[in-house]
Structures are given as structure tokens and as C-alpha cells.
Amino acid sequence: MMRRDRWVALVTLVMLQFFVVAAGAHLLASDALVEKDTRPIASPEPVSVPVVTAGPVLAAGGDGPLPAKTTLTERLTKALGDPALGPRVGAVVIDVSSGETLFGSHADRGITPASTTKVVTAVAALASLGPDTRLSTRVVRGASPNSIILVGGGDPTLTAGKVDGSVYPRPASLASLASRTAKTLKAAGITKVTVAYDDGLYTGPRTAASWKPGYVREGSVAPVTALMVDGGRVSPGGSRRVADPSKTAHAKFAALLAKYGVKPANRAARRAEAAAGAEEIARVESAPVYALVERALTLSDNDLSEALARHVAVKEGEPASFDGGAAAVAKVLARLNAAGGVTVHDGSGLSPKNRITPAALARLVAVAASPADPRLRSALSGMPVAGFTGTLGHRFGASDSAYGLVRAKTGTLNGVSTLAGLATTEGGRLVAFAFMADDVPGWGAEAALDRLAATVTG
Numbered sequence: 001m002m003r004r005d006r007w008v009a010l011v012t013l014v015m016l017q018f019f020v021v022a023a024g025a026h027l028l029a030s031d032a033l034v035e036k037d038t039r040p041i042a043s044p045e046p047v048s049v050p051v052v053t054a055g056p057v058l059a060a061g062g063d064g065p066l067p068a069k070t071t072l073t074e075r076l077t078k079a080l081g082d083p084a085l086g087p088r089v090g091a092v093v094i095d096v097s098s099g100e101t102l103f104g105s106h107a108d109r110g111i112t113p114a115s116t117t118k119v120v121t122a123v124a125a126l127a128s129l130g131p132d133t134r135l136s137t138r139v140v141r142g143a144s145p146n147s148i149i150l151v152g153g154g155d156p157t158l159t160a161g162k163v164d165g166s167v168y169p170r171p172a173s174l175a176s177l178a179s180r181t182a183k184t185l186k187a188a189g190i191t192k193v194t195v196a197y198d199d200g201l202y203t204g205p206r207t208a209a210s211w212k213p214g215y216v217r218e219g220s221v222a223p224v225t226a227l228m229v230d231g232g233r234v235s236p237g238g239s240r241r242v243a244d245p246s247k248t249a250h251a252k253f254a255a256l257l258a259k260y261g262v263k264p265a266n267r268a269a270r271r272a273e274a275a276a277g278a279e280e281i282a283r284v285e286s287a288p289v290y291a292l293v294e295r296a297l298t299l300s301d302n303d304l305s306e307a308l309a310r311h312v313a314v315k316e317g318e319p320a321s322f323d324g325g326a327a328a329v330a331k332v333l334a335r336l337n338a339a340g341g342v343t344v345h346d347g348s349g350l351s352p353k354n355r356i357t358p359a360a361l362a363r364l365v366a367v368a369a370s371p372a373d374p375r376l377r378s379a380l381s382g383m384p385v386a387g388f389t390g391t392l393g394h395r396f397g398a399s400d401s402a403y404g405l406v407r408a409k410t411g412t413l414n415g416v417s418t419l420a421g422l423a424t425t426e427g428g429r430l431v432a433f434a435f436m437a438d439d440v441p442g443w444g445a446e447a448a449l450d451r452l453a454a455t456v457t458g
Contacts, residue, residue: 063097064428067458075455076103082451084444085417085437090358093456096369096422096430101359108341110355112438114411116418117349118305119361120342122293122379123368124332125308128315131290131375135311137172137227139181140278146190146265148181148281149274150253152199152227152246154311154320155286156303157295160229160252161236169287169295174229174249178256180282185262194265195254196272199246201226202310204321210351216241221302221350224310226320231303246271294382297409298390302348309347322346336373338364349411361420361434369422369432383407383421386453398447399454406453408433410446417445419453426458 072093080089090106101107113120135155142149157171185193206223207216215221219239222232228245229252230236242248247269254264286292289308296304309325316331318324326344333339341360345351368376384390387403391410396402408421420434435452437445 064425066095066100066429067102067425067427067431067456069102072103072456076452077105079448079452079455080105082444082448084440084442084448086415086439086441086445088439089435089437091435091452092358092362092433094362094366094432096366096432099366102431104359107359108357110341110343110357111418111436112352112413112416113349113354113356113361113436114413114416114418115300115302115349116361116409116411116420116434116436117344117347117351117354117356118297118300119364119368119379119409119420120329120333120344120356121305121309121312121347122297122382123336123338123364123376124312124329125289125293126376126379127336127373128312128328128332129289129308131288131293131378133289134285134287135289135292135307136283136285137174137177138283139177139281140274141281142194142196142272142278143275145188146192147194147196148185149272149278150195150197150227150250151274152197152201152225152249154201154226154307156222156228156231156307157286157292158229158249158284159236160249160256169291172284172286174253174284175256177282177284178253179260180284182257182260182262184281191261192263192265193257194270195250195257196270197227197246197250197253198272198274199225199227200271200273201314202320204319204323208322208346208351210345210353212350212352215350221306221348224303224306224322226310228303231301290378293378297379297382298384300391300410302350305348306346333364336367338367350413352413352416356436358434358436361436362432365420365422365432365434369430380407380422383409386450395446396450396454399450402450402454402457405457408453411436412446415440417449419449421453423453423456425456431456 080091090109090111092107093103094101136153137155137158138151140149140151158174159171160174163173219241222241222245225246227249229249232241232245234240234242250269295301310320313320313324313328316328318328325347330339333342341357343355345353368379384392386392386396386406406423408419411418416438417440418436423431433456435449
């Protein structure tokens with residue numbers, strides 16, 4: 001049985017979805033757009049979305065009365081004692097409007113964040129790249145008129161399959177890129193070309209040294225390259241990953257090019273560096289960064305999160321590698337006065353070496369919710385809604401009073417369970433929270449975290 005009328009939650013959810021759509025509107029003409037260099041990887045492009053003023057993402061949230069600290073402390077302290085959470089637990093609740101800490105327990109303890117690391121990556125990407133930036137995949141002229149180079153722009157959402165119009169955000173199409181390329185070439189009387197690929201935007205290892213060796217094999221993530229289709233999957237929507245996403249993308253592009261009437265002269269994939277100022281033949285572009293961030297958070301997309309971290313590295317003048325991405329993210333967080341307590345080694349949270357304090361994570365959520373910087377709002381609108389969407393769609397069953405009143409990012413690794421996001425209190429106050437445990441003994445931690453979030457809603 002519901003402990004709160006379901007219609008309240010449903011109305012709240014409807015309002016939430018309005019804000020999800022509206023979150024794409026960003027009032028600032030951002031000066032943090034990725035600039036074009038000799039090999040443009042991203043280009044700012046205006047998007048047609050409704051303009052709204054800054055406001056709370058949770059429709060019911062606002063400036064209602066603060067919850068009584070004594071009551072909140074008593075209830076959360078009791079809930080934190082759940083043995084399912086293990087001995088290493090940290091928790092923080094912050095009032096978004098004032099920044100006041102309403103509750104803290106081991107608030108400054110560095111805890112393995114798992115996928116709540118994606119909140120850090122999302123905020124950094126929005127602040128550095130700008131919400132309206134798009135990632136481009138291009139085809140340029142090679143060394144001779146009859147040679148072309150497929151240039152990866154670090155867009156893992158690029159699809160080699162049929163574009164499903166119901167999927168959000170709509171991905172760029174490799175078939176469209178091949179069609180446009182063939183049209184340009186045939187107009188110049190060229191029907192046979194050699195096809196090379198350039199995935200040199202990224203540097204360093206394709207997998208993090210701290211990752212579990214089986215992550216790629218089990219389908220958790222693909223080798224991180226600047227050229228891939230369908231997240232490096234063997235087939236769209238599947239979990240198995242290809243060994244070399246760049247070569248696979250090249251092969252699929254060559255096959256599509258032949259379909260559109262231009263025959264590739266070479267079968268083997270050949271890597272080549274596109275010359276500075278090479279003539280562009282065709283391009284396709286991803287959805288805007290704000291939509292990519294929403295996808296990365298809602299679906300807990302590891303491939304997309306790693307790509308966003310590398311684009312932050314490029315923008316911030318760091319190597320587009322795991323180390324460079326971590327350094328660049330730290331640089332952006334420092335500009336937001338939110339770097340303290342955050343140490344990351346990847347963009348997805350798969351690394352067990354990442355450490356974030358509950359205070360830092362909750363503070364970052366509060367920064368994203370502040371009206372002071374509307375660019376960051378998609379870091380919240382992308383968070384799953386309790387009981388309804390994304391990785392929270394199957395959660396909160398025993399805590400259904402929180403349905404529609406909690407929007408949060410989950411995190412799970414072996415022995416790690418975390419939850420961070422926003423909640424609306426019973427009095428209508430918007431608060432940010434982070435509940436983190438990294439010595440979890442079994443499988444009951446998720447339900448325990450859900451109960452903590454439900455306790456915050458009252």
C-alpha cells in the first residue's frame with residue numbers, strides 16, 4: 001500500500017518531465033564552447049527548445065520550511081545503522097537554497113563513489129564544453145583526390161543501424177555520413193576511393209589501469225576510442241563489445257559507402273592522420289551536450305561518460321586520456337569552487353580508486369541546482385526519478401512514499417553502493433543528499449539507501 005497518495009507522486013512526475021524538457025534551454029550564451037581546431041571535434045549549434053528561468057528541478061521543491069534537524073538526525077542516524085550498509089558509511093543532506101548542512105555523518109570520509117562519479121563528469125562537461133555543443137564525426141580528403149579519411153570526433157552514440165526516432169536523444173547516423181560522402185564524391189566523378197580512419201583525438205590506454213580486467217569482456221564498457229559506433233557494441237542494443245571499436249566503425253562505414261555507390265579500394269582498415277586544414281567532405285553531429293549528459297545519467301552510460309571526460313580534457317588543454325580527463329575535471333571543479341573532496345581516475349566510476357566525500361558529492365548536486373549557473377541544470381534533469389525512470393525505475397518499491405519526490409544517481413560496484421541527488425521534503429523544501437557505502441557485505445544496500453532517501457522526503 002502507498003503511504004502517500006499516488007496521485008501526488010504522479011502529478012509531481014508530470015511536472016518533473018516538463019523540467020526535463022525545459023532543462024535544455026540555457027540562458028547563458030556560453031563562452032565555454034569547444035573551439036574548432038585543425039580537426040574539429042565539436043561545434044556549438046543552437047537548439048530549438050523552450051526558454052525557462054532557473055528553478056528547482058523537482059516541481060514540488062522550493063522554499064518551504066526547513067525540516068527539523070533533531071528529527072531528521074534521529075531518523076537518519078537510525079537508518080544508517082542498517083547492517084546491510086556495512087561499517088563504512090557516509091551521509092550528508094544539504095539545503096539547496098541556503099547551502100546549510102542539515103545532516104552529516106562521516107561527511108568528509110573519502111568513499112568509493114562508483115557510478116555517482118558520473119555526476120562529477122556531467123557537471124564538468126556542462127561547465128567546460130557548454131550545454132549546446134555537439135560532437136562531430138567527419139570525412140575529409142586524404143593525400144590524393146581518390147582517398148578519404150573517416151575522422152572520429154569522440155561520439156559513442158553514433159549509430160551504424162537504423163535511427164529509431166523514439167530514442168532520446170536522437171543519435172547521429174553513420175549511414176547518413178556515408179550517404180553524404182558518396183553524394184559529394186560522385187558529384188566530382190569519383191566512384192572508387194581508399195578509406196582510412198583517424199582516431200587520434202584520444203591518447204593513452206584504451207582501458208584504465210585500475211579497471212577490473214573483465215569489464216570489456218562482460219560488456220560493462222568498450223575500449224575507449226575516439227571512433228566508435230553504437231557504444232562499441234557488436235550489435236545495437238546488445239551488451240557484447242568489439243575488440244577494436246575504431247576498426248569496426250571503419251569497416252561499417254566502408255560497407256555503407258559501397259551501398260551508396262562508391263567502392264572502397266581497400267579492405268583492410270588503415271589508420272592515417274588527417275592533415276591540418278584537410279578539405280571536409282561530409283559530417284554528422286551528435287545531440288547537444290545537455291542531452292548527452294541526460295542520457296549518461298539516466299542510463300548510467302559508461303562509454304558516454306568516458307567520452308565526455310575526454311572532451312573536457314581537450315577543451316581544458318589536457319591530454320585526452322584517463323589521466324588528462326581527471327586533471328581537466330579537477331580544473332573545472334576548482335572554477336566552480338567544488339573540487340575539494342573529489343579524486344577521480346576515470347569518467348564513468350568504474351575505477352575502484354575513485355574517492356569522493358559525501359559532503360563534496362552533495363555540494364556538487366547543490367551547485368548544479370543553484371540558479372546561479374543554469375548551464376548545469378541537465379546534470380539534475382538527467383537523474384533518474386524514484387520508482388519511474390532509468391536506474392531508479394525498479395527501486396523504492398518498499399519506500400514508495402518517495403515515488404516522484406527523489407531524483408538521484410545510483411552507484412554500484414562490488415562492495416559499493418551509493419545514491420546522490422535531490423529530494424523534496426514533506427514541507428516542500430528542496431535538498432541535496434549523498435548516501436555512500438563502500439564496504440557492503442551483501443545485496444541489501446540498495447533498499448537501505450532507498451529508505452534513507454525516503455526518510456529525507458518525510
